[in-house]
Every structure is written in structure tokens, then in C-alpha cells.
Amino acid sequence: MTRLVHLGLGNFFRAHQAWYTERANALQPEDPWTYTAFTGRSPALAAAMTAGGDRYTLIERGASGDSAMTIRAVAHSIPGGDTDAWAAALSEPELAVVTVTVTESGYGAEPSGAPARLLAGLAARRSAGGGPLALVSCDNLAGNGEVLHGAVVRLAEASDLELARWVEANVTFPSTMVDRITPHSGDPLTVVTEPFSEWVIAGGFPAGRPAWDEVGARFVDDVAPYERRKLWLLNAAHSTMAYLGLLAGFETVDQAWASPEIRATVEQLWGEVRPVLGFSDDETDAALAALRPRFANPRIAHRLEQIARQGREKLAQRQQAIMATRVEAGLPPGEACQTTIAAFEDVVRKGQFRVD
Incomplete structure (x- = not known):
């Protein structure tokens, strides 16, 4: 059972949100939270992850040496172009949180942009009778939750006012501040990052979330x-x-x-x-x-x-x-x-x- 979906499968997500989730799962191994993760556009990383059993090695590269751990928090890696799998994942009754890392350019109104893809998934969830959830932007945008909220709702209001009302009633958009330098490694099953990491979150999670706060994430009233x-x-x-x-x-x-x-x-x-x-x-x-x-x-x-x-x-x-x-x-x-x-x-x- 995957209660998490991610849009923008890449190195930063694997060094940050998936890493926090892996460590939170270690605190409650009997009830782990796992991700179904979708690439932004290219299917290559999804194919490599699937071939590797959806496990990868995270290397923290400090000035004096490395430490490594295996990350298992991604249960399924799927190409972003698989719209049927996307609709199915967003329709899962157990789904509680969708995280997003698509960079600033991914917030446009074009059909391939994150807001349109998220809205399509939310429409499928509404049709399937799915319950509330949180959409969490983890991109380097000021007020990223408000930005994502505005982009998704504007698209909904332009096409389906009932859907827009459903989004407002059932979806939260927490804002976050994220920080971890993660260079490109060249190996799809190895992610290299620095030892430092920070995640500050403001907003509600109506269907629950992993115990990120117990492994270093900071929950505050205002992320600004x-x-x-x-x-x-x-x-x-x-x-x-x-x-x-x-x-x-x-x-x-x-x-x-x-x-x-x-x-x-x-x-x-x-x-x-x-x-x-x-x-x-x-x-x-x-x-x-x-x-x-x-x-x-x-x-x-x-x-x-x-x-x-x-x-x-x-x-x-x-x-x-x-x-x-x-x-x-x-x-x-x-x-x-x-x-x-x-x-x-x-x-x-x-x-x-x-x-x-």
C-alpha cells in the first residue's frame, strides 16, 4: 500500500523527501509509508529504478568521508507520460500526500505542467470518490504552497467549477522550505548529496503523513x-x-x-x-x-x-x-x-x- 505519490522523480527528491520518509519508516517498520513516484518527463530514470528493484544507494559526501544507506521508500517508479497510472495512483483511497519537485519552470499553465497534471489526477480522485489529501510543493519558490494552490485552482475554475469547489474543500497545500545540495551523480541508482539537510513545513495534512517531524523536519506556523x-x-x-x-x-x-x-x-x-x-x-x-x-x-x-x-x-x-x-x-x-x-x-x- 503506497500512501504517498511524488511528481518529479529525480536526485533531489531521492536525497530529501524519500530520505526523510526512509528514516521515519525506520521508527515504525510495522507500518511503513512508501512512494509511487513519477518522473517529470523522461522515462529513463523510472526504467532504471524499476530494473534495480526500486532501491538505490544514497551517499552522504562529507569533507572527511562518505556514509551510505539503501533507500526503500520508493515502491514504484513510473514514467511521467503514463497518464493511466497517474490517474490510478491519485485515485487510491489510501493516498494521503502528494509531494512535488518539478523546479520553478514546471508551474506554468501548459498541459504538461505540474498544475495541469495534478488537476487531472484530482479530477480522477473526485470521480472515484476519493477523500482529502495534501499537495506539498518542495520547490525553491517563495510561498510554494500558495503558488501551487493558486495555479491548480485557477485551472480548475477555468474548466470545471464543481471540481474547483471540490479541490478547495478537500485538498490542502502546505508550504515548505527545502535545502540539500545534491549534484548530478551519473549513476541512476546512486545519489550523492551533502550531509546537511533541512525541511521546514507549514500547513495541514488531512489524511495523515509520515513521522517526518521525528527525523528532523520542522513544522511551523509560517514558513516565510x-x-x-x-x-x-x-x-x-x-x-x-x-x-x-x-x-x-x-x-x-x-x-x-x-x-x-x-x-x-x-x-x-x-x-x-x-x-x-x-x-x-x-x-x-x-x-x-x-x-x-x-x-x-x-x-x-x-x-x-x-x-x-x-x-x-x-x-x-x-x-x-x-x-x-x-x-x-x-x-x-x-x-x-x-x-x-x-x-x-x-x-x-x-x-x-x-x-x-
Whole structure:
């Protein structure tokens, strides 16, 4: 019996939501929760997972060594194009939770987008007399639950008002903040990730859920402060290292972090964020203490060129938002933020990388 469905079978899901579920199942082995997982588009990973008995190895790659575990929380891996299997999975009476990792681009209104696919599954569930469930976005979108809710309901209202009313009455859309760096491994049955992981969740689960809270997931009333903490501490630091690092000839985060000058600018950035972040000094210190070894890990190759892409959009949410909040609080904009923006413009002028 699978009480979980996932849309977007890939490395991040297998390193994050499936990993949390595997560990929760270890606490109650007599009543495990398992996934029926669908790929986004390509059938290749589903075929590889099926051939491997739907088991894979998760390797946590720390600076000093690896640890590995077998993940069994995925019971069935199915190509995303199998619409009959999708409708059947969403119609299962026992289904309680659908998680989603399709990246930001997957939230459009096209028929192949996540909202349309989810709505088709919900229509099948309603026709089959299925009960309530939670749809949980785990993508890096601010207010991702609200975004998914709005996208699904708008599509329903445009085609079937009764279905839209059923969705509003029977489906919840919790918001989440997720964090775990998971590079591409090349082996479909091996997922490599960093030791650190975080999952913050706000919202209800009307049909139940795994005991994720007992294995590190944090349930809160409002996920927005944690999204901002990640954006302004982790992501803004990534932008600083990306543009200063590319100008200095570095390729990866650990190389940039090893530079005393770049590391000092990141620490200065964190000092600029601290008074406007909205967390206590103790909680901010704990978050920074977790970030420093992540950045220094030489065995997780997080490429600066990848981080640097879509720079104008990212800087607006990171450095420019920090600067605006500081000015609103009566503080100067912040030198480290300005240094990062200047470095971005310098990278654009040099034309070595597509970053804007």
C-alpha cells in the first residue's frame, strides 16, 4: 500500500523527501509509508529504478568521508507520460500526500505542467470518490504552497467549477522550505548529496503523513521567515562567491570559500543581514555555523557558473532586497551587497559567462 505519490522523480527528491520518509519508516517498520513516484518527463530514470528493484544507494559526501544507506521508500517508479497510472495512483483511497519537485519552470499553465497534471489526477480522485489529501510543493519558490494552490485552482475554475469547489474543500497545500545540495551523480541508482539537510513545513495534512517531524523536519506556523533566512544567508552568500569567484578564476564554491578575501566579504554580508533577518542571534549563529562547513566541503562540487545564472533576477531577491530592508530600517545599504552587485556587472561586461 503506497500512501504517498511524488511528481518529479529525480536526485533531489531521492536525497530529501524519500530520505526523510526512509528514516521515519525506520521508527515504525510495522507500518511503513512508501512512494509511487513519477518522473517529470523522461522515462529513463523510472526504467532504471524499476530494473534495480526500486532501491538505490544514497551517499552522504562529507569533507572527511562518505556514509551510505539503501533507500526503500520508493515502491514504484513510473514514467511521467503514463497518464493511466497517474490517474490510478491519485485515485487510491489510501493516498494521503502528494509531494512535488518539478523546479520553478514546471508551474506554468501548459498541459504538461505540474498544475495541469495534478488537476487531472484530482479530477480522477473526485470521480472515484476519493477523500482529502495534501499537495506539498518542495520547490525553491517563495510561498510554494500558495503558488501551487493558486495555479491548480485557477485551472480548475477555468474548466470545471464543481471540481474547483471540490479541490478547495478537500485538498490542502502546505508550504515548505527545502535545502540539500545534491549534484548530478551519473549513476541512476546512486545519489550523492551533502550531509546537511533541512525541511521546514507549514500547513495541514488531512489524511495523515509520515513521522517526518521525528527525523528532523520542522513544522511551523509560517514558513516565510525560514525562506528569507535561506535566501539571505545561503543564497545571497552563493551569489557573492559566484561573481567574486568567477572574476578570480575559481570554479566551485569550496574554492571561492577558501579565498580569504571572498570569505571575508561573505562574513561581511552576513553581518549586514543579521540586524534585519528577524531571528535571534543564537538562531542566526546556529544557521551560520551550519553553512561554513557546507561551503568548505571540497567533495561536493557546487559550480559557480551554475549559481551565477539568472543573476539579475536572483540579485533582486537577495542583495537588493537586503539593501532595501536595511534602508527601511534606517541603516546604510551595505558594502558587501554593493560589492556583489558590482562584481556581477563586471562579469557581465567581461562576457565570459551567461549570467544575466
